[in-house]
Amino acid sequence: MFGQLYDRALDGERCWVRHSDGRVDRLPVRTWLGGRGADAKFDAAVVGMCAGPTIDLGCGPGRLVAHLVQRGVPALGVDLSATAVALARRSGAPALRRDVFAPLPGTGRWQTVLLADGNVGLAGDPARVLRRAAELLADSGRCIAEFDARATGIDVEWVRLESARAVGPWFRWASVGIDCMPALAHRVGLAVAGIHPIGARVVATLAATR
Numbered sequence: 001m002f003g004q005l006y007d008r009a010l011d012g013e014r015c016w017v018r019h020s021d022g023r024v025d026r027l028p029v030r031t032w033l034g035g036r037g038a039d040a041k042f043d044a045a046v047v048g049m050c051a052g053p054t055i056d057l058g059c060g061p062g063r064l065v066a067h068l069v070q071r072g073v074p075a076l077g078v079d080l081s082a083t084a085v086a087l088a089r090r091s092g093a094p095a096l097r098r099d100v101f102a103p104l105p106g107t108g109r110w111q112t113v114l115l116a117d118g119n120v121g122l123a124g125d126p127a128r129v130l131r132r133a134a135e136l137l138a139d140s141g142r143c144i145a146e147f148d149a150r151a152t153g154i155d156v157e158w159v160r161l162e163s164a165r166a167v168g169p170w171f172r173w174a175s176v177g178i179d180c181m182p183a184l185a186h187r188v189g190l191a192v193a194g195i196h197p198i199g200a201r202v203v204a205t206l207a208a209t210r
Helices: 004-010 029-034 038-049 063-070 082-090 126-136 178-187
Strands: 015-019 024-026 054-057 075-079 095-097 110-115 137-147 154-163 171-176 190-198 201-208
Touching: 004 015, 004 029, 004 082, 004 154, 029 038, 029 063, 038 063, 038 137, 038 190, 038 201, 054 063, 054 126, 063 075, 075 082, 082 095, 110 126, 126 137, 126 178, 126 190, 126 201, 137 178, 171 178, 178 190, 178 201
Parallel strands: 054 075, 054 110, 075 095, 110 137
Antiparallel strands: 015 024, 015 154, 137 201, 154 171, 190 201
């Protein structure tokens, strides 16, 4: 989805995100690689919410999976990027290079599904992403999903990655406000078990209802 520029950003090339309306945002590579300060507190809090075997959808370089494994929690990361998966494995995080919508091991048996770093907006279709999370969960499982604490509603847009040397393809992404989370969860068969502000960020715990 992200294209080669995502891999190059993980390798150290300075990249940014351009929105279709012309806005430009920093690509938060340092956060994905393992941040400090508020980012480290967020990671610790999210990892502490995970119980039992955990799958991280869109794991990137695998920082959360690595933390889970260090705590003795069975975990697996999934990402399309070869560079991200290689970095995850190098850090001791088991990771699989695959589309999160493709067949995955343990479907219907995971105790925790992680959707951090805005990954609920993958492909611009948060309902499809959360429905996928629900499919992966065991009957007693929980999805821990980060939502946008600053946004309201669901904003679907076209974005692309850019650097000083290259321009990537446009792809769809969604920013999903915490305000619309209860209705979205209900739509895909999940129930809200809790909302957890963590500094300036917010995650929701969603329970399987089958």
